[in-house]
Amino acid sequence: MAMDILTEIIPTIIDYTVRPLARQVSYVIFCKSNLKDLRSAWKKFDAVKQRMNHDVEKVERKVNQKVEADVRNWQTEADEISREAEALLDDEGLAKTKCLYICPNLIYYHQLSRKSTKLVRKIEEHENKKEFPTISYNATLEDISAIASDEYMAFESRTSMVKDIITELKKPDINKIGVYGLGGVGKTTLAKEVYREAVKEKLFDDVVIILNVKEKKDNEEIQKEIAEKFDRDVDESLKMGTRAILLWAKIKDRKTLIILDDVLGIIDFEAVGLVGVPTCNLLLTSRDQTVLSGMGMQKCFQLGLLSEEETWRLFEKMAGDVVKDDRIRKVATQLARRCGGLPVSVVTVARASREDSRLEVWKDALRRFKSFDKDGPAEKAKFAIEWSYNRLKGDELRPLFLLCGVIAGGSCSISLNDLFKYSMGLGLIKNVDTVEDARNSLHALAAKLKNSCLLLDSYNDSTVRMHEFVRDVAIWVACDDNKVFSKAYGDEVKEWPAEDLFKKYTMISLISCKIPRLPEVPWECPELKLLVLENDDIGDTEEIPSKFFEGMKELKVLDVSGIRIPSLPPSLLSLKHLQTLCLDRCELVDITLVGQLTNLKILSLLKSKIKELPKEIGQLTRLQLLDLTGCSELVLILPGVISSLTKLEDLRVGIKSFKRWEGEGPTSGGSNATVSELKHLAELTALDIHVPDANLLPANLFSDKLERYTILIGDCWEYPDTYGTSSNMLKLKLTRRNQFDRGIKLLVKRCEQLYLDGKESGNIISFLLDSDAVKQLKCLHVQNNNEVTYVINSIGRSYSQNAFPNLESLCLEDLVRLESVCYGQLEGTFQNLKSLTLWNLPKLIGFSSNDKKLTTDTEADEIVLEDEIGGPPKLFNNEKVMMPNLTILTVHQCDSLRFLFSSSMAKCLRQLKILKISNCQIMEEIVGNEENTDDMFDKLNCLVLQHLPNLARFSSRSYIKFPSLVYLGLDDCTQLETFIFDAKSENITTNKEERNIELFDEKVGFPSLEILCIWDLPKLKTIFHNQLHSDSFGKLRIMDVRRCHSLINIFGPSIMGRLNALERLQIEQCQSLQVVYDSSSTTQLNGFECPNLNSVLIDSCESLKNVFPASVAKDLKRLSKFSIKNCGLMEEIVVKEEGPQTAYEEFEFPKVTAMEFDNLPQLRSFYPRLHVSNWPSLNILKFTKCGGVKIFAAEFSTYQDKFKLGHPIPTEQPFFLIEKGKSFLNLEELMLDENTEIWYELSR
Structure with a gap:
């Protein structure tokens, strides 16, 4: 038994005593072997680790790949294991040194061996973890070059364009977008912003941006950089075609945006590998629109110059605190303006001066900038313009650009008519045979200059513009070799240049400049080709000196328009080579002399005062263009003069010029020109x-x-x-x-x-x-026809094509029998119509009568229109009438129309921007309510309803939103009480007389409304309902209310808090108006503000007793103009509010400059309680016919101290209680009644 027990416990004893001891001893015995195993394992592990590192590095070179997090963790732990192994092996040598290589340290070796054994196991375990499914994942590309700069400023002109570009990028059918603009205008910054926004919104899997593409010499270099953005491990040995295939393969299954900045030439996208990938979007920037157009950009944006406000904001930021000094600020604003809105110019100039607070340095910078000193601050900006100029190709564009700069007038506007006349005279337009060819060529050249951003579009097609800064550079370039003498529009020439300079000049241009007296001794200008002295006066000169032109033998273009001289000097005949002569707006009595300039090709007499075109003009047999436009006093053109001008290609007489054409035959007087002379002008x-x-x-x-x-x-x-x-x-x-x-x-x-x-x-x-x-007609205007009943009648007729397929404007006026525009429907009619005007068409009962029955009420003698399915007549009731591009609709005096259109038709007019309805006597409603159709009037920004005596409402729908409406005008609509009336939601049993009807309620939305004019609505009692739509009226800037005689208040509680944008308030002739602001709700008023209100005009509101509640008056920090007139019951300007009161109230009006109180007989005080008001900027104060005001002003502290001493408060208080030194400091004009005491004295 004992032996059995011993047999059982001995193994246990061995496990707990002998074996652990043996293990510890083995660490010492096998230390060398364990370290060898560690060295071997570490060497193998290091190779595995390096292989993993290489794989990771390969991934990191691919911009669209990111390393998985568990791989990164494995690498981090592997590095720690390697460091641990390295440190342990170093300790082996340290152990030997500790025992002097003679007596080994058994304890140290035991620790060393034990650690190495554990580390080997750790290495093996970590190595087994290296098998990952993948080591990377696809990620959105990012580019360090597009990281936001601290100096970036979000200007409205830029941020709006970024939003527009992002909107286009979201469209599935758009994948090529271009942005063009001058060098230095901010295209690169814009491209970076688009990049950041695209990454932020996660619109694409990959976003790549490549800057300075202009530095890449060819398509292959561009391809390489794009490829490197996706995979930095690009094989340089690959041919371009192979690389294109690989690039295509990388992006074909991913949504990609590639931004290429500053592209100068055409890129072959097919050769690069970017064709045939519908998910690949391209955004390119360039200085030249033609480059973008040549690459098939679907949408192009022009990045313009900064506005003056934006320019100053950028300048101020770049210049720093130094411009806070008022003296420097005055110069700095001029300097900023000279930068012309070009960001590179603004930044360069502002930074150059930011550290210097010396005024003379800033003045010198301004001088250098004006003169384009090569060492001045404008050099970099000038270079950007000059670079674009030097890129112009051909021998026509550069001289034309310089000519534009030389002749640019006010606002740097350039008349294409003048440009054409000068260019023709100078021979700048090459390879043309006719005037028409030359005109077409000029427009093509101007378009190229616009594409290079050296010219800008103007407000009309007859002019172009040049930015002031670009104009200055053009003049600078033109004047660089002293061959051009030109001054900018409005400049002053204090004295003429030295005589030797005139000998070099090829062009002299002084448009609307102040100039000295013209010299009696003629200028010697043997090289002069163009002379423009377009001025209303020439100093104190009453005439051009007789020999003035003798030294200008080679002159080709002469323009002395606007000069008030009675006659031309004899020396004009010295100009044998003159091609173009402009005498526009001249008061010449006799131009006979001009007839001897037989080489003349262009003669312009636009708006001149000539009364006769003499027979000598008929000698100009080489004349190609004669301009008599606007010669309102021209009454005589001698017979035969026009017919003699056999080379004439362009004759301009116009509507406000010669009208006394004579007929042929015996009844003709024979003293004036006949129209038949035109038959002799074969050219x-x-x-x-x-x-x-x-x-x-x-x-x-x-x-x-x-x-x-x-x-x-x-x-x-x-x-x-x-x-x-x-x-x-x-x-x-x-x-x-x-x-x-x-x-x-x-x-x-x-x-x-x-x-x-x-x-x-x-x-x-x-x-x-x-x-x-009919195909090419764009505008059709028909008027004064008493017979036509239809413009288009397709019944019983078969037209070969659509009627008016390209018509953009249709105006029908004074057609008293017109019943319908179309009788019978023509498919495709009016598809491109943009403007429709229907004016005084008393019988008009519908645009199309295709599905209407016409009946005549013989007793009432009127036409009655009914739909085949019944219902009221409407102008647009036929859904087949499609006008998808209509933007302007004007309906005036169409007295048979009760309604304008159905809601379904209104929805079809998606592009409608302007709607004006006026003087339609029986019009009851604008939009019918046959069906519940949403999204009407999405783009409508102007709505005018005027003189509509039976208009009861705009619509009977449950809700209409006008998301884009900016202007709303309601005028003389005598039955109009509410804008939207939904009978279903109203209690129809309610007595109408008992209901309080508001003009606007929650059934209408005006999120963009800025201007609201309400005139002559006699039934209107309340404008705003207690419940308004949540986003209505938040942008309201101007409120104009006139002759609404039942109106009780202007602003109710529901509008409080929505008028932060209100700038102007005008109220006139509202006899029942009791308050402007309904202060019945104190809670609402506590949160009410009008922080931007700058003008308040109130006139003839007989029941009005006050204007502002005190809480509103305290916040009028921007009020600048304040006028109250003809309000018979007005007692005070600011009314006392209920609730807790302070000892006195303070009112501050820092911006008020003009104030008028007139004919306010009951006016007693500005504010009925003790108060102080300050008016530091007041210039003009008129205080007349205010019999209730006996004392004009008093000092607040004096007045307050008096009543503290126990004096009784007088019944006649000063109107103004002011603080000394804070009011009336700038008062220049004061008008008071003679019985008004100006200042309250303490002794009273």
């Missing part, structure tokens, strides 16, 4: 003429050689109104059918704007519809 291709009587026209006067024309026939055309600037316009008032001859028909077929007056207009329209001419 004539452009004609602008007004013939007041169609009977003066010879048969078939006009030929097919006319390419450009503005021809008015008839006496009804008072104004030269045009739709756009279309090349061909024809206005006809024919009195007989045979006047519509072959020549007129040729004009009708090729015109783009057609105006028709009188009974023959119907025949002309029928001719149009039966011919191809």
Whole structure:
């Protein structure tokens, strides 16, 4: 038994004593072997670790790949194990040194061996963890070059464009977008912002940006950099085609945005490998729009210059605190303005001066900038413009650009007409045979300069603009070799340059400049080709010196427009090579001398005061262009003069010029020109003429050689109104059918704007519809026809094509029998119509009568319109009438219309921006409510309802939102009480007289409304309902209310807190108005503010007793103009509010400059309680016919101290209680009644 027990416990004893001891001893015995195993394991492990590192590094070179987190963790732990192994093996040598290599330290070896054994196991375990499914994942590309800069400023002009670009990038059908602009305008910054926004919104799997593409010499270099963005481990030996395939393969399955900045030439995207990938979007920036167009950009944005406000903000930030000094700030603002809105210029100039607080240094910088000193601060900005100039190709663009700079007028505007006349005279337009060819070439060249951002679009197509800074650079370049003498518009020439300089000049241009007296001794200008002295006066000179032109033998262009001289000097005949002569706006009595300039090709007399075109002008047999536009006093053109100008290609007479054309035959007086003389001008291709009587026209006067024309026939055309600037316009008032001859028909077929007056207009329209001419017509205006009932009648007729497929503007005026525009529907009609005007059409009952029944009430003598399914008549009730591009709709004096359109038709007018309805006597409602259709009027920004005596509401729908409406005008709608009336939601049993009806409630939304005008609504009692739509009226800037005689208040409690943007409040002739702000709810008023209100004008509101509650008056920090007149019951300006009161109130009006109180007989005080008001900026104060005010002002502290001493408060208090030194410091004009005491004295 004992032996059995011993047998059982001995193994246990051995396990707990002998074996552990043996293990510990073995550590010492096998120390050398264990360290050897560790060294071997570590060496192998290090190789595995290095292999993993290489794989990770390969991934890191791929920009669209990120290393998995567990791989990173494995690497980190592997590094720790390696450091531990290295340290342990180092300890082996340390153990030997500790025992001097003689007596080993057994304890140390035991520890060393034991650690090495454990570490080997740890290495083996970690090595086994290296097998990962993948070591990386796809990630959005990021670029260090696009990291936000601390100096970036979010300007509205830039942020709005970024938003627009992001919007385009989201569209599935857009994948190529371009941005172009001048060098230094901020294209790179914009590209970075788009990059950051695209990454932020996670629009793409990969976003790549490559800056300074212009530095890449060819497509292959661009390809390499793009490829490296995706994989830095690019094989340099690969051919371009192979690399293109690999790049295509990398991006074909991923949504990618590639941004290429500052592209100078055409990139072959197919060769690069970026074609055939619908998920790859491209954004390119360039200085030249033609480069972008050449690469098929689907959308191009022009990045313009900064506004003046943005320029100053950027300048101020870059310059730092130094510009806070008022003296320096004055110079700095001029310097910033000279930078011309070019960011590179602003930043360069501001940084150059930021550390210097010396005024003289800033003044010197301004001087250098103005003169483009090569060492000055403007050099970098000038270089950006000059770089674009030097890139211009051909021998026409550069001289044309310099000419633009030299002749730029006010606001740097350049008349294309003047530019054409000068260019023709100077011979700048090459390889053209005709005036028409030259004109077309000039427009093409101007377009190229716009594409290079050296010219800008203007407000109309007849002019272009040049930014002031670009203009200055152009003049600087032109004047660089002293061959041009030019001053900017409005500058002053204090004295003429030295005589030797005149010998070098090729161009002199002084437009609207102050100049000294012209010298009696002529300038010697043997090289001069262009002289422009376009001024209303020439110093104190009353005439041009007689020998003035003798030294200008080579002059080709002379423009002395606007000079008030009676005659031309004899030396004009010295100009044998003169090609262009402009005498616009001159008061010359006699121009006979001009007839001897036989080489003249262009003669311009635009708006001159000449009364006669003398026979000598007929000697100008080489004349190609004669401009008599606006010569309102011209009454005589001698017979034969015009017919003698056999080379004339362009004749411009116009509507406000010569009208005394004579007819042919025995009844003709023979003393004036006849229209038939035009038949002798075989080269004539452009004609602008007004013939007041169609009977003066010879048969078939006009030929097919006319390419450009503005021809008015008839006496009804008072104004030269045009739709756009279309090349061909024809206005006809024919009195007989045979006047519509072959020549007129040729004009009708090729015109783009057609105006028709009188009974023959119907025949002309029928001719149009039966011919191809209808295709090119863009504007049609028909007026004064008493016979036409339909413009288009397709019943029983078969037209070969759609009616007016390209028509953009249609105006029908004074057609008293017109019932419908279309009778029978033509598919595709009016698809491109943008503007529709229906004016004085008393019988109009619908735009299209395709599905309506017309009946006549013989007793009432009126036309009644009913739908086939019943219901009220509407202008638009036929859904087949599609006008998807209509933006402007004007309906005036259409007295048979009760409704405008159905809600479904309103939805079809998705592009409508302007809607004006006026003087329609029976109009009851604008939008019907046949069905519940949403999303109407998405883009409407202007709505005017005027003189509609029966209009009861805009619509009967449950809710309409106007997301884009900026202007709303309601005028003389006598029955209008509420804008939207939903009968279903109203209690129809409620007595109407008992209900309080508001104009606006929660059923209408105006989130963008800025201007609200409410005039002549006699039934209106309340404007704003207690419940308004949540996002309505938050942007309201101007509130104008007039002649609403039942109106009780302007602003109710619901509008409180929504008027932060309100700037102007005007109220006139509202007889029942009791309060402006309804202060019945103190809670609402406590949160009410008008922080931006700057103008308050109130007139003839007889029941109004006060203007502002005290809480509102305290917040009017921006109020600048304040006028109250003719309010008979007005007692105080600011009314006392209920609730806890302080000892006295304080009112501060720091910006008020003008204030007027007139005819307020009951006015007693500004505020009825003790108060102080301060008016530090007040300049003008008029205080008249306010009999209740006896004392004008008193000092607050004096007044307050007096009553503290026990004096009784007087019944006649001063109107103003002010603090000394804080009010009336800038008062310049004060008007008071004679019985008003100005200042309250303590002794009273």
